[in-house]
Amino acid sequence: KAGVTQTPRYLIKTRGQQVTLSCSPISGHRSVSWYQQTPGQGLQFLFEYFSETQRNKGNFPGRFSGRQFSNSRSEMNVSTLELGDSALYLCASSLGGTASYEQYFGPGTRLTVT
């Protein structure tokens, strides 16, 4: 069974631009969560999606947004990029629902903002 895939793996953007990151969950998984990882703040929760609905949102500004499609694939968008948005963005998938909560992470997208 293929794992969680994230594209692109690396991205360099300029301050003020916007970026879209993509995540394909494990086949059969309906829940996707996004996390931001930085050396200073560690791993922080961004959003949680299940059945195309945002179920939870972390404490990030409105420039961070996401969505989930009917095939469970998810995208996150960051508008008006700032230098501080440079980070590893991780996507995690799980079956969803209360029965299973084990999350499986993708390799991440390394975003560098210059």
Added chain:
Amino acid sequence: TQLLEQSPQFLSIQEGENLTVYCNSSSVFSSLQWYRQEPGEGPVLLVTVVTGGEVKKLKRLTFQFGDARKDSSLHITAAQPGDTGLYLCARRTAGGTSYGKLTFGQGTILTVHP
């Protein structure tokens, strides 16, 4: 905010030594997960502990959940260079429409020298 405090932050040891990593909180966990992350990759789930006093073993790794479910530890026996990586503890919080977001500790960077 229900923070997870991990210690130590950094650990540099020689092959064959034993080590323990700690994860503490002021509040009770319903469950706790341990992850290991290698450079350039996403975190990989090692274990989930649920019951107070629980001990789980994964080869040379021993995980303990405190009786009061406020703390956990990871002990590695006879560490090997392949154990090098970032070790993270995480608690899952669920409620409302959320099936569970993960809150992570700051992590312990382990380096095992040959």
